[in-house]
Amino acid sequence: MAPSSMARVSGRAGPEAPIDLVQLATNTLGNRDLEVxxxxxxxxxxxxxxxxxxxxxxxxxxxxxxxxxxxxARAIGAERVANVCEILEGKMKISGDAATEGLExxxxxxxxxxxxxxxx
Numbered sequence: 001m002a003p004s005s006m007a008r009v010s011g012r013a014g015p016e017a018p019i020d021l022v023q024l025a026t027n028t029l030g031n032r033d034l035e036v037x038x039x040x041x042x043x044x045x046x047x048x049x050x051x052x053x054x055x056x057x058x059x060x061x062x063x064x065x066x067x068x069x070x071x072x073a074r075a076i077g078a079e080r081v082a083n084v085c086e087i088l089e090g091k092m093k094i095s096g097d098a099a100t101e102g103l104e105x106x107x108x109x110x111x112x113x114x115x116x117x118x119x120x
Contacts, residue, residue, distance in 0.1 A: 017113065018113040019076060019110060020078075020079060024039075024077045027076070039118060042076050042110075042111075042114065043111050045068075045069070046069060046107045047111065050103070053066070053100050053103075054100070059092065059096055063089060063093070066089050066092065066103070067085070069085050070082045070086055073085060073110070080110070081106045081110050084102050088102070088103055
C-alpha cells in the first residue's frame, strides 16, 4: 500500500471505517505486500460468496459460506462484515433461512473501501 493510498482513505479511518487498518497490520505482521494480497483475496472471496449464497439451496452449505466469510472478515479487520455474518448465522440456524441484503451491503462497503485503499 502506497502512502498516497493511505491518505485517500484517511478520512475514513478509525472506528467508523469498514476495515480496521491497525488490525490488518497486526494480522499481517506489518507486511504491506501481504496486506495487499489478503485484501485482494477478501474482495474476490466475498464477492464469490455473495454470488454462491444467492444461488445455493442447501442450508448447511449456506451456513458454511457465511461462517467462512466471517473468519475472513475478522482476519482483515472487517468487523462489521463479521458481525453481520454472526447475526446471519444465528438467524439461519433458528429459522432455516435469512435474508442476505444486510450482508451484501456491508460486504460492498468493505470492498469499496478496499478498492479506494489499493488505488493509487
